[in-house]
Amino acid sequence: MAMFRTESVEEFYQIGEDIGSGQFSEVKKVTEKSTGKDYAGKFIRKRRSTASRRGVKREDIVREVSILEELSHDNIISLHDAFELQKEVVLILELVTGGELFHYLAEEDHVNEEVAAQFVKKILEALKHMHDRNICHLDLKPENIMLLNRNTQNIMLIDFGLSRRIKPGEDIRDIMGTAEFVAPEIINFEPLSLNTDMWAIGVITYILLSGLSPFLGDDQQETYENVTAINYSFEDDDFFSSTSELAKDFIDHLLLKDPRKRATVDQCLSHPWIMPRSKKQKVQ
Numbered sequence: 001m002a003m004f005r006t007e008s009v010e011e012f013y014q015i016g017e018d019i020g021s022g023q024f025s026e027v028k029k030v031t032e033k034s035t036g037k038d039y040a041g042k043f044i045r046k047r048r049s050t051a052s053r054r055g056v057k058r059e060d061i062v063r064e065v066s067i068l069e070e071l072s073h074d075n076i077i078s079l080h081d082a083f084e085l086q087k088e089v090v091l092i093l094e095l096v097t098g099g100e101l102f103h104y105l106a107e108e109d110h111v112n113e114e115v116a117a118q119f120v121k122k123i124l125e126a127l128k129h130m131h132d133r134n135i136c137h138l139d140l141k142p143e144n145i146m147l148l149n150r151n152t153q154n155i156m157l158i159d160f161g162l163s164r165r166i167k168p169g170e171d172i173r174d175i176m177g178t179a180e181f182v183a184p185e186i187i188n189f190e191p192l193s194l195n196t197d198m199w200a201i202g203v204i205t206y207i208l209l210s211g212l213s214p215f216l217g218d219d220q221q222e223t224y225e226n227v228t229a230i231n232y233s234f235e236d237d238d239f240f241s242s243t244s245e246l247a248k249d250f251i252d253h254l255l256l257k258d259p260r261k262r263a264t265v266d267q268c269l270s271h272p273w274i275m276p277r278s279k280k281q282k283v284q
């Protein structure tokens, strides 16, 4: 696809209601006039000058589009079209109607291990597609994981605004996601890697199983301190009394300070909590 079309987006799409928003973007339901098919339009405000902190730098939008164009997986949002206007870029994306995993968790409080393991397996399969191409998400959190529908654990990764291609030897340090989910190397401005995503998988798994956020403090600073101190436990009997040792082992292999020691996406996919080798290992 040529990077951006410069025609008016309204000529080709009926713009519908707002369905969501980000810091510098709105997400609206749009309908392609030629097919009647519904999509999600992500309207991203462009940064007007290098001195401004409002809006998104064009180069960052180009990077996000380039990454979206390279990815093609059932559990990763697909890009259908892209338009550039004077003040904004509009990405036309596959529409997902099951809502955010974040809201599902808020309603369910926590999920049983079988359901949690299925969710995590789907997230890992999408992440493997990215990591096999040396692309890391760097903003994995329940808000950026959408449910295809409420009846299955089928998920869709969205929001690739912080994603990066990690070239061997390249030193990337300047990314900052959401405090609860960022790995220690992000807080310490140390080099990031594909294993920075694996830390977030450990945090998301902990939340799926308990409804608790392992490092959340009273404020951002306390959360950062909890993360860098690797200050988490399964000791709260009210929330972990029925959690299997396999599930705890899976999380313990991810919430490690040294990114090189964390389980990779392939090691996670072959972990017995995710790929039970026998009936007796199937989590109850």
Ligand SMILES: COc1cc(-c2ccc3ncc(-c4cccc([C@@H](O)NCCN(C)C)c4)n3n2)ccc1O
Residues within 6 Å of the ligand: 019, 020, 021, 022, 023, 027, 040, 042, 077, 093, 094, 095, 096, 097, 099, 100, 143, 144, 146, 158, 159, 160, 161
């Ligand atoms: C590719 O990047 C994005 C995709 C989307 C996206 C794609 C398809 C799609 N179908 C439905 C929705 C949707 C529905 C309700 C809320 C939201 C969004 O506001 N919440 C996630 C956004 N994130 C910034 C927390 C998004 N989306 N959102 C949202 C933000 C993105 O940065």
